[in-house]
Amino acid sequence: MTTTSRDTAAAMRASAIHAGYPGVPVLHGVSIEVAAGEMLAIVGPNGAGKSTLLKVLGGSMKPDAGSVELFGRPLASIDRREFARTVASVGQENAVAFRFTVLEIVLMGRAPHLGALRFESPRDLEIACAALDRFDLRDLAARHVQELSGGERKRVFLARALAQEPKIALLDEPTAFLDLKHVAEIFARFRELCTERGMAVVATLHDLNAAALYADRVLLLADGAAVAYGTPVEVLTVENLRRVYETEVYVGRNPSTGALIILPAALPNARG
Amino acid sequence: MNAAASKPASHLTRTRLLSILAALAILLIVCAAAGALFGSAHISLARAFSDPTSPDHAIFFGARLPRVLMGVIVGAMLAAVGTALQALVRNPLAEGGILGISGGGALGAILALVMSAKLGGGEAAVPLCAFGAALLSTVAVYRLAMVDGQLEPFTLLLVGVIFNAFWGAAIMLVNSVVNFYYAHSILFWLMGSLEAPTYREAAMVAALGLAGFAVLMFRARDLNLLSLGDESAAELGVDVDRLRRTIFVSTSVMIGAAVSVSGIISFVGLIVPHTLRLVFGADHRLLLPASLIGGAAFMVAADLVARVAIAPAEIPVGAITALCGGPFFIYMLRREGRRPLSL
Numbered sequence: 001m002t003t004t005s006r007d008t009a010a011a012m013r014a015s016a017i018h019a020g021y022p023g024v025p026v027l028h029g030v031s032i033e034v035a036a037g038e039m040l041a042i043v044g045p046n047g048a049g050k051s052t053l054l055k056v057l058g059g060s061m062k063p064d065a066g067s068v069e070l071f072g073r074p075l076a077s078i079d080r081r082e083f084a085r086t087v088a089s090v091g092q093e094n095a096v097a098f099r100f101t102v103l104e105i106v107l108m109g110r111a112p113h114l115g116a117l118r119f120e121s122p123r124d125l126e127i128a129c130a131a132l133d134r135f136d137l138r139d140l141a142a143r144h145v146q147e148l149s150g151g152e153r154k155r156v157f158l159a160r161a162l163a164q165e166p167k168i169a170l171l172d173e174p175t176a177f178l179d180l181k182h183v184a185e186i187f188a189r190f191r192e193l194c195t196e197r198g199m200a201v202v203a204t205l206h207d208l209n210a211a212a213l214y215a216d217r218v219l220l221l222a223d224g225a226a227v228a229y230g231t232p233v234e235v236l237t238v239e240n241l242r243r244v245y246e247t248e249v250y251v252g253r254n255p256s257t258g259a260l261i262i263l264p265a266a267l268p269n270a271r272g
Numbered sequence: 273m274n275a276a277a278s279k280p281a282s283h284l285t286r287t288r289l290l291s292i293l294a295a296l297a298i299l300l301i302v303c304a305a306a307g308a309l310f311g312s313a314h315i316s317l318a319r320a321f322s323d324p325t326s327p328d329h330a331i332f333f334g335a336r337l338p339r340v341l342m343g344v345i346v347g348a349m350l351a352a353v354g355t356a357l358q359a360l361v362r363n364p365l366a367e368g369g370i371l372g373i374s375g376g377g378a379l380g381a382i383l384a385l386v387m388s389a390k391l392g393g394g395e396a397a398v399p400l401c402a403f404g405a406a407l408l409s410t411v412a413v414y415r416l417a418m419v420d421g422q423l424e425p426f427t428l429l430l431v432g433v434i435f436n437a438f439w440g441a442a443i444m445l446v447n448s449v450v451n452f453y454y455a456h457s458i459l460f461w462l463m464g465s466l467e468a469p470t471y472r473e474a475a476m477v478a479a480l481g482l483a484g485f486a487v488l489m490f491r492a493r494d495l496n497l498l499s500l501g502d503e504s505a506a507e508l509g510v511d512v513d514r515l516r517r518t519i520f521v522s523t524s525v526m527i528g529a530a531v532s533v534s535g536i537i538s539f540v541g542l543i544v545p546h547t548l549r550l551v552f553g554a555d556h557r558l559l560l561p562a563s564l565i566g567g568a569a570f571m572v573a574a575d576l577v578a579r580v581a582i583a584p585a586e587i588p589v590g591a592i593t594a595l596c597g598g599p600f601f602i603y604m605l606r607r608e609g610r611r612p613l614s615l
Binding site for chain 2 (some may be wrong): 058059060068080081083085087088092093094095096097099100101102103104105107108109112114116117119120125141142155164166263
């Protein structure tokens with residue numbers, strides 16, 4: 001496992017996290033560090049603990065051991081509303097109970113910035129509309145979320161997270177079930193945010209090619225422990241992937257861009 | 273300032289909130305005026321005001337006005353509570369009557385009435401016991417409908433059905449062991465009625481209702497966030513457990529207060545919020561006060577129908593709301609079954 005220590009203060013640092021559900025330990029001493037402006041991809045097979053790690057980072061699950069720090073401060077010392085102004089999470093399921101409009105959902109991202117009885121100010125509306133624009137949702141602003149397609153709905157929740165104006169975004173499978181165009185667009189948007197605002201992004205991903213293409217650093221998890229941690233080229237090697245996914249893989253380069261390409265390799269007699 | 277912001281219904285603004293509430297207030301005034309002017313007997317408003325000894329005066333000030341006032345108070349509370357409970361359980365079919373919370377409150381009120389006659393107790397005993405029993409029912413229904421940390425919509429409704437049957441049976445049991453004098457009051461609680469409150473009672477109930485409502489209003493934005501699920505609400509800075517406890521207590525105070533003067537009046541908390549949500553959207557900062565005013569108007573109108581439909585006889589107002597509410601509930605249930613997230 002590779003770890004490079006950096007001088008820059010980490011936006012978020014988790015050290016030796018042990019976590020899980022009663023009687024079912026999931027994570028066994030995982031450590032990560034993400035700096036401002038950096039995109040970290042968490043990859044690994046089903047059940048490796050990717051979502052659990054994201055829950056610990058997002059504060060919705062308490063680790064059994066280990067610590068999480070936000071800009072050098074322990075998570076426990078941060079008030080939940082202040083935390084919500086700093087960290088935004090988008091989960092895999094995005095069910096909404098009543099017929100809220102797209103703009104209403106995105107404006108909910110402003111809640112941690114507002115007092116209980118305060119209405120959204122023109123500035124809040126501007127921030128929400130800018131978030132709509134970034135995810136190409138302006139025309140859907142007055143639509144009810146229930147009427148949208150899966151891809152549109154996912155973008156609504158990403159825009160809501162953006163309206164929180166977070167310094168760190170935690171995304172659980174942000175591109176699952178989306179088509180190629182939307183996958184590319186969503187990653188492009190978050191790369192922009194990394195550069196423009198110095199936002200740190202932590203995303204769990206099944207798609208190894210997306211991780212190779214967009215992430216600065218990759219954490220490869222298996223059975224709740226880190227197998228490798230570093231740049232995509234360091235982590236996404238044939239040896240690591242074969243060991244973790246227990247199948248043959250091909251890792252090559254895109255001849256026109258030089259980017260990593262990861263494909264399942266057919267076993268010798270797979271086609272008879 | 274921009275295209276999305278200028279679309280009228282894409283989000284709630286203060287202007288939109290105030291104009292909708294003003295329109296509903298006018299509707300309420302019309303309903304209240306009709307409720308005070310019409311009834312089984314024809315009265316002259318001029319004589320009611322000019323001659324304090326006239327029967328018109330006695331009917332208007334002694335029967336109609338307190339009745340309208342009670343309708344306003346009880347209807348407002350039941351509808352606002354319905355809205356809050358629906359937000360809490362994320363299900364538009366939730367309502368105090370349907371979930372068996374009103375039934376629990378009624379049993380508490382009846383026990384307090386019977387006991388305080390035997391043991392002696394203040395007049396606060398009835399609403400206090402109604403509140404306690406309503407709170408107990410709310411928490412029990414909520415906990416029992418929780419399956420693996422998820423609130424199952426249909427389990428919730430089934431638990432409500434069972435609680436209703438259970439409280440109804442308990443009330444019948446009390447009814448059969450007390451003397452005839454109480455039997456009439458018990459029937460009154462089961463049917464729901466706006467009869468014969470004193471101004472003093474009305475004031476006390478209104479004060480409790482307003483206190484409960486103020487708490488709900490303060491949590492209106494948090495209730496919006498709760499529509500996204502417990503986890504998302506927490507990630508947006510809501511202390512979900514505390515919010516839930518706050519809603520349990522404040523809705524139970526309101527149901528307890530309403531039940532102690534009017535008995536079980538079902539479906540108001542279902543019909544009014546649903547209709548308003550359909551027309552004005554889901555934002556609870558609008559929906560809560562709109563339910564308060566709309567519920568008052570609906571209840572006064574329902575009570576007017578109850579008084580004049582078969583005059584000089586009278587239908588219990590709870591029967592009117594249930595007659596409207598039953599088919600309405602079935603319609604919503606069918607709709608829900610088709611599109612689980614659409615309301």
